[in-house]
Amino acid sequence: MNHAEKRLERYGSDSAAILSAAQKRIFNSASVSSEDCVFCKIIRGQLPSNKVYDDKGYVAFLDINPFSRGHTLVCPKAHGETLWDMKEDEIGGLFTAASKVSKGVMHATGAEGFRILQNNGEASNQVVAHVHVHVIPVMMEDKGKPMGRIKVGPEEMASLAEKIKQAIG
Numbered sequence: 776m777n778h779a780e781k782r783l784e785r786y787g788s789d790s791a792a793i794l795s796a797a798q799k800r801i802f803n804s805a806s807v808s809s810e811d812c813v814f815c816k817i818i819r820g821q822l823p824s825n826k827v828y829d830d831k832g833y834v835a836f837l838d839i840n841p842f843s844r845g846h847t848l849v850c851p852k853a854h855g856e857t858l859w860d861m862k863e864d865e866i867g868g869l870f871t872a873a874s875k876v877s878k879g880v881m882h883a884t885g886a887e888g889f890r891i892l893q894n895n896g897e898a899s900n901q902v903v904a905h906v907h908v909h910v911i912p913v914m915m916e917d918k919g920k921p922m923g924r925i926k927v928g929p930e931e932m933a934s935l936a937e938k939i940k941q942a943i944g
Contacts, residue, residue, distance in 0.1 A: 803904045814903055824837070832865070842924060843911055856906065857906060879942035888914075893907070
């Protein structure tokens with residue numbers, strides 16, 4: 776029985792009850808404690824990353840499986856799986872940090888635009904169960920094309936990270 780069928784069995788066809796239950800918890804099989812969270816380990820310095828931004832509440836680093844060169848993840852330092860785990864001012868802070876990072880990413884990569892992407896739950900393709908915002912630089916030739924993952928070598932990642940960090944200031 777899938778997740779939707781379980782909700783239907785539990786709540787019947789009462790859509791308000793289903794919505795209320797869904798708002799309590801968004802399913803993600805990647806759920807882990809903050810001690811085991813990959814992003815928390817990056818934040819604590821226990822795992823390597825190409826960090827481009829760091830302030831008291833938020834950190835940004837290059838995605839190791841990017842959609843484009845300069846694809847950056849911005850996340851809060853406090854562990855939470857979805858936006859629902861954050862206070863409104865924290866959500867505002869996350870997107871303020873993403874905006875700052877986007878300017879550095881655009882400058883460093885020469886991109887002509889950027890995408891902001893934020894997934895909540897496994898159904899939306901959230902792979903790491905720690906709130907994060909994707910800043911994905913794009914070129915005009917990418918307009919209308921589906922996104923696909925690319926490979927970027929470690930030297931280029933380090934170089935991109937340094938350029939983005941300098942552009943952010």
